[in-house]
Amino acid sequence: MAQIDYPEPIRALIDELKRMPSVGPRSAERIAVWMIQHKKRNPLELASALERAEDEVILCPTCGFFARDGGCDICDDHHRVPQLFCVVEQATDVLPIERSGAFQGYYHCLGGKLSPLDNIGPADLKIGELQRRVRGAIEHHDSDETVEVILALSSDVEGEATSNYLAEMLRDLDCRVTRIAQGLPAGGGLEHADELTLMRALQGRR
Missing domain, CATH: 3.40.1360.10 (Dna Topoisomerase Vi A Subunit; Chain: A, domain 2)
Structure with missing residues (x-):
């Protein structure tokens, strides 16, 4: 029998989370599953906040903050x-x-x-x-x-x-x-x- 694993979208999410500092494979898996099935999850809001940070936040050319x-x-x-x-x-x-x-x-x-x-x-x-x-x-x-x-x-x-x-x-x-x-x-x-x-x-x- 083939080994059962998470669907590909969840595996992709886990892979992205593992790239974060101090987040190992097990922690990434727990976070991903929580984001998918917990009743208090807000994945769309999280995605929107990440997109805004990417689009709007820069490092100050003068001081670097x-x-x-x-x-x-x-x-x-x-x-x-x-x-x-x-x-x-x-x-x-x-x-x-x-x-x-x-x-x-x-x-x-x-x-x-x-x-x-x-x-x-x-x-x-x-x-x-x-x-x-x-x-x-x-x-x-x-x-x-x-x-x-x-x-x-x-x-x-x-x-x-x-x-x-x-x-x-x-x-x-x-x-x-x-x-x-x-x-x-x-x-x-x-x-x-x-x-x-x-x-x-x-x-x-x-």
């Missing part, structure tokens, strides 16, 4: 401190810092971190864009106000290497370069830190 064609909520906020930049690895690192309430400046998302083993070098990150933004802020700031760049990268080997590279790169510019204070777990990223830890880390930067 999630935005829409109409603009970026962060870059369009003129109440922020124009001489203060916080450099993070990914767009997802912005919200934990925002929720801490300890930072009132602008962000710059690099799009990753230096990793020679993965063939990720300076040209693969938005480092040139950071230089241009900092230079622009220096040219337009008042003489008694210092432009500060806060490096809020993860504390693993790649994050440390990236922070050291950026600090060296920014050394010749007329700006202050700081790093968030220790307090994040060794080898961990911002997405795992609670709001209080992030607030203390930002307030205790050196």
Whole structure:
């Protein structure tokens, strides 16, 4: 007898779900079956939300955070401190810092971190864009106000290497370069830190 399996549309759905981070074959199967037969399922609404996100959401060409064609909520906020930049690895690192309430400046998302083993070098990150933004802020700031760049990268080997590279790169510019204070777990990223830890880390930067 032939082995019985799910119909092809369900197998295709499972295959797509398996491509998501942290979703293994068994989890993908459970999610797919739930989406097909649970009474609270809303597959059409889910499909519509995915389509809208695909069509309408972009990465801000200035800071790299999630935005829409109409603009970026962060870059369009003129109440922020124009001489203060916080450099993070990914767009997802912005919200934990925002929720801490300890930072009132602008962000710059690099799009990753230096990793020679993965063939990720300076040209693969938005480092040139950071230089241009900092230079622009220096040219337009008042003489008694210092432009500060806060490096809020993860504390693993790649994050440390990236922070050291950026600090060296920014050394010749007329700006202050700081790093968030220790307090994040060794080898961990911002997405795992609670709001209080992030607030203390930002307030205790050196």
